[in-house]
């Protein structure tokens with residue numbers, strides 16, 4: 071079924087999820103992923119630069135005009151809807167718009183070597199949360215951390231084959247989290263029918279425990295026994311080897 075995007079077709083609907091399917095050959099898809107990943111990284115750098123710049127006001131005005139011109143160029147051809155979930159050639163799910171780990175989302179912080187990784191207990195990520203993620207002065211915004219935990223919990227549940235969506239999320243902020251490196255871990259504690267009880271921790275760059283979180287994930291009724299395809303991530307072991315590995319590029 072055509073959806074107005076020349077590079078994909080809508081493939082099927084599973085409950086709330088519309089899966090689109092790429093129409094591009096594997097090499098072309100990989101080439102596009104690399105190009106869009108580079109654009110996303112450039113825009114992320116731009117966002118950080120515009121936040122921190124101290125150039126004079128005339129230059130600020132000139133840059134604003136240039137950025138608007140660049141935006142107009144990108145919009146000469148753009149999809150109307152969000153990215154959703156696209157199926158790649160290996161059948162894997164590509165969620166490039168995701169707010170935490172989307173390959174094409176400049177706000178996403180869990181990308182490239184900073185992505186989320188799975189092991190047989192759950193999921194882990196080591197992130198760089200810089201000035202764009204500030205809440206208390208010099209510290210990570212509490213809502214940003216909740217966002218990261220929300221994604222991490224669904225990752226951890228999927229890593230152990232117990233997928234679900236977040237029904238409840240509780241965060242205990244134990245100490246301010248300095249901007250910079252944070253490491254988050256999440257794991258499954260209890261399964262009770264469609265309910266999964268999860269736990270997570272956040273450590274700052276000095277190894278201090280800064281926050282803990284608990285979540286109830288529920289396997290939605292519409293997903294039970296369905297053919298839904300959940301995204302997969304590389305193993306934590308991969309971090310010991312090629313840390314430039316970008317799991318989103320398949």
Ligand SMILES: CCCCCCCCCC(=O)SCCNC(=O)CCNC(=O)[C@H](O)C(C)(C)COP(=O)(O)OP(=O)(O)OC[C@H]1O[C@@H](n2cnc3c(N)ncnc32)[C@H](O)[C@@H]1OP(=O)(O)O
Pocket residue numbers: 087220221224235236237238263264265286288289290291292298299300301
């Ligand atoms: C396929 C690829 C998908 C990729 C997903 C990526 C996710 C990224 C991370 C997220 O952003 S998750 C998004 C935030 N979460 C949501 O949008 C979830 C919104 N809520 C729902 O969709 C439904 O309410 C939910 C799926 C959580 C439950 O609906 P159901 O109709 O399947 O469950 P039901 O009402 O039958 O309840 C099942 C059990 O869970 C319990 N339950 C459900 N919601 C609860 C709740 N909020 N608090 C406590 N218990 C809850 C409920 O009491 C019951 O317990 P018992 O079995 O003991 O009776």
